[in-house]
Amino acid sequence: MRANAGDVLRFTGRRVGTPEHRATVIEVLGPGGGPPYRVEYADGRQTEIFPGSGCLVEAGGADLTAPPRVG
Numbered sequence: 588m589r590a591n592a593g594d595v596l597r598f599t600g601r602r603v604g605t606p607e608h609r610a611t612v613i614e615v616l617g618p619g620g621g622p623p624y625r626v627e628y629a630d631g632r633q634t635e636i637f638p639g640s641g642c643l644v645e646a647g648g649a650d651l652t653a654p655p656r657v658g
Contacts, residue, residue, distance in 0.1 A: 588638060589620035593647030596626060601641050609645075610636075 590596065594612045610626035616635065617623055623637045 588622060588642070588644060590615060590622075590624060590644045591620060591647065595645040595647070596624070596636075596638055597643045597645055598638070599641045599643065611647075 590612045592612055592614060595609050596612060597607060597609050599607050608628070610628045612624045613627050613633065614625035615621075616625060623635050625633060625635050627633045
């Protein structure tokens with residue numbers, strides 16, 4: 588996985604009923620755009636993460652307050 592500051596990480600639910608959530612990459616901590624990443628969620632929380640296989644990268648500028656895309 589490769590990401591840039593401003594990209595949005597979309598975490599898909601791995602179980603039925605688990606909602607999808609998103610976070611904006613605010614800092615890339617790994618070499619060459621790789622993880623770990625410092626991210627910020629829509630509610631302002633920040634954390635460092637090393638995303639797993641259920642995570643997708645969306646180009647920067649995605650609206651975190653919009654409902655997740657289905658399908």
